[in-house]
Amino acid sequence: MLGGIFMESVKLKIQSETEDKYELLYLDGVTTWVHKSLIRDNHITIIDNQVEVSDYLFRSFFSSYVAKLKHEERIKESEKTFAYLERIPFLIENLDLIRKNKEYYHLYFDRFRIGHYVVFRAGLGGLLESYKLETRLTGTCEITNQKYYIFSGTGSPFSGSGTLTAYCVGCDDLHSISVGTFSTYMGEFKQIQAFCPPRKNEEAKKQLRLELNF
Numbered sequence: 001m002l003g004g005i006f007m008e009s010v011k012l013k014i015q016s017e018t019e020d021k022y023e024l025l026y027l028d029g030v031t032t033w034v035h036k037s038l039i040r041d042n043h044i045t046i047i048d049n050q051v052e053v054s055d056y057l058f059r060s061f062f063s064s065y066v067a068k069l070k071h072e073e074r075i076k077e078s079e080k081t082f083a084y085l086e087r088i089p090f091l092i093e094n095l096d097l098i099r100k101n102k103e104y105y106h107l108y109f110d111r112f113r114i115g116h117y118v119v120f121r122a123g124l125g126g127l128l129e130s131y132k133l134e135t136r137l138t139g140t141c142e143i144t145n146q147k148y149y150i151f152s153g154t155g156s157p158f159s160g161s162g163t164l165t166a167y168c169v170g171c172d173d174l175h176s177i178s179v180g181t182f183s184t185y186m187g188e189f190k191q192i193q194a195f196c197p198p199r200k201n202e203e204a205k206k207q208l209r210l211e212l213n214f
């Protein structure tokens with residue numbers, strides 16, 4: 001996903017070249033230098049001074065640009081939903097402060113939900129408690145060996161299978177996890193919801209951000 005759009009391929013203009021590199025141009029003024037062998041080895045033909053590259057290659061050529069967009073998108077998303085996924089480890093560290101303020105503890109995140117016919121939501125504090133205790137809502141990424149935190153999921157409590165979405169600290173990305181025992185995860189959310197029901201409170205969100213300086 002780039003800026004919310006999935007692209008199968010991307011057309012890039014060759015802006016200039018040196019003996020061994022091309023300068024590729026994407027949209028208005030976003031350029032990057034790539035080694036000519038990368039174009040050749042990926043069997044990309046140059047037509048009218050343009051190349052068409054796969055979404056995958058685009059991401060690797062323009063990795064810093066893609067990272068910047070991803071970051072901007074995340075900020076926008078965070079402001080909209082207060083789902084500061086990348087802040088989860090930081091918030092766990094500050095759990096004591098969150099525990100002291102009921103409004104913080106029960107803060108509502110609209111992306112934190114699990115269920116299908118019945119949706120369970122949980123307040124910030126409750127989720128952080130669960131993450132801190134390393135319950136089944138946390139796990140270790142096979143690629144980076146770092147922690148991930150499950151924050152949403154959908155599936156059938158009857159067939160048992162479901163898909164969970166987790167934020168992975170090491171990859172700084174979301175992972176989809178298929179499970180055969182969906183109800184156990186739903187049960188965890190349900191339990192958290194029982195002792196930490198979420199409440200919408202825009203003022204408390206702002207206040208917490210100010211207090212923790214993020």
Ligand SMILES: [Zn+2]
Nearest residue numbers: 141168170171
């Ligand atoms: Zn990962």
